[in-house]
Amino acid sequence: MANNQKPYHFLFHSFCFLPKANFDGQEREEEVILRVRAHPVTQIYWLINSVFFLLIIFLLNIFYGFFLKSNQIFFINLFFLAIIFSYFWFNFVHWFYNVGIVSNKRIIDMDFPYLLYKEVTMTMLKNIEDITAKSSGFLSSFFNYGDVFIQTAGTEVNIEFIKVPKASLVVKIINDLLKNLK
Amino acid sequence: MNVNDFLNNRFLLDSAIKIFGIVFSALYILFSIVVYRQVKTMHQTLKTSQGGLIIIISFFQVLLSLFVFLVAILIL
Numbered sequence: 001m002a003n004n005q006k007p008y009h010f011l012f013h014s015f016c017f018l019p020k021a022n023f024d025g026q027e028r029e030e031e032v033i034l035r036v037r038a039h040p041v042t043q044i045y046w047l048i049n050s051v052f053f054l055l056i057i058f059l060l061n062i063f064y065g066f067f068l069k070s071n072q073i074f075f076i077n078l079f080f081l082a083i084i085f086s087y088f089w090f091n092f093v094h095w096f097y098n099v100g101i102v103s104n105k106r107i108i109d110m111d112f113p114y115l116l117y118k119e120v121t122m123t124m125l126k127n128i129e130d131i132t133a134k135s136s137g138f139l140s141s142f143f144n145y146g147d148v149f150i151q152t153a154g155t156e157v158n159i160e161f162i163k164v165p166k167a168s169l170v171v172k173i174i175n176d177l178l179k180n181l182k
Numbered sequence: 183m184n185v186n187d188f189l190n191n192r193f194l195l196d197s198a199i200k201i202f203g204i205v206f207s208a209l210y211i212l213f214s215i216v217v218y219r220q221v222k223t224m225h226q227t228l229k230t231s232q233g234g235l236i237i238i239i240s241f242f243q244v245l246l247s248l249f250v251f252l253v254a255i256l257i258l
Contacts, residue, residue, distance in 0.1 A: 013232075022229040071257045072199050075250075079207065082250050086210070089243060090217060093236065097224040112224055115216055120227065 012040050015165040017173075023101060023108065024120075034102040034173050036164040038095060039145035046091040053084050100148070100161035102174055107150055109159045121159055125181055127152045131174050133167035150174070196258075203254035207247065214240075214247040 007018035014037040021032050057080050064073045094112060101108040108122040128150055135146030146167030150159040164170060221240040225233040 020231055024227045067195070068199075069196075072196075075199075075203055075253050075258050078253060079203065079210075079250055082210065082246050085246070086214065086217070086243060089239065093217070093221055093224070093240070096232075096236065097221075097228055099228060101228075110228055112220070115220055118223065118227065 011165050014038065014040055015169075021101075023110070025122075026103070027105065029104075030106075031104050032101055033104055033177065034100075034170065036100045036102075036161055036170060037098065038163040039143055039165045041139065041143045042145070042163045043091065043095050046088065050084055050088045053080075053087070057081070057084075100159075100164065100170075102170075102177065104177065107159055107174070109161065121157055123150070123152045123157070123159055125174075125177055128174070128178060129153050131171050133171045135167055200254070200258040203258050204251070207251040207254045211244070211247040211251055214244045218244050 005018065007016070007020070009016045009019070013019075013035075016035040017033070019032055019035045021035055023032070026032075057077065061073065061077065064076065068076070097110065097112050099110050101110070104125075106122050106124045107128070108120065111119040111121075113119065130149075130151040132149045132151075133146050134149065135141060135144075140146050140163070143165075145163050145165045148161040148164060148167050148170050150161075152158055161167075161170065218237075218240045221237055225237060
């Protein structure tokens with residue numbers, strides 16, 4: 001499938017076709033066809049929160065001078081700026097590494113929902129029974145993102161790609177891979 | 183003792199700020215180290231071209247936390 005096609009990326013690498021990426025447990029003949037992350041617009045809340053916290057710190061500085069010394073004001077500002085940076089960074093890393101991967105052999109969902117917690121779910125392409133793309137609401141329609149549900153045979157775990165861009169295209173790519181399998 | 187008495191007692195206020203500063207900056211060091219380890223684990227699971235830069239920024243966060251701790255001890 002990927003022989004005649006060029007790599008491309010959308011939306012801050014939240015949708016990557018033929019990315020230069022490898023994953024743990026990748027086989028020698030295995031090629032990553034698609035890598036998806038949550039649509040960037042779904043991450044706006046922590047960006048807005050970070051700006052809001054910065055504004056609060058700025059405003060609080062007006063009141064610090066009444067009862068704190070300059071070295072204490074410096075430390076408090078430094079500490080809270082470091083905390084805001086950590087909040088921003090943790091949320092970015094959480095978004096960056098929660099990915100769905102489609103290779104020429106299987107589909108993998110990598111989740112790191114909490115600190116020190118890793119969840120990797122994978123299924124072979126041949127075990128896929130049904131693929132569904134769901135998109136509901138104004139924002140998901142306007143920004144073209146949705147959920148992709150991959151149902152597998154029998155008792156195997158199902159895989160979900162949540163709030164990914166171009167959910168219909170993701171389904172199409174997986175369907176094309178399945179056709180090539182047969 | 184009410185809030186005004188507490189704020190007007192200079193020694194008590196300075197001591198409270200120093201203790202809180204040291205304790206919370208120490209906790210922040212632990213948090214930053216955990217995040218750094220988590221990022222390294224994530225990078226081993228999913229290797230990307232930006233992975234090196236992300237690890238460097240996470241390590242910078244650890245250095246930042248150490249700096250905050252030193253400021254709490256030396257300047258406060």
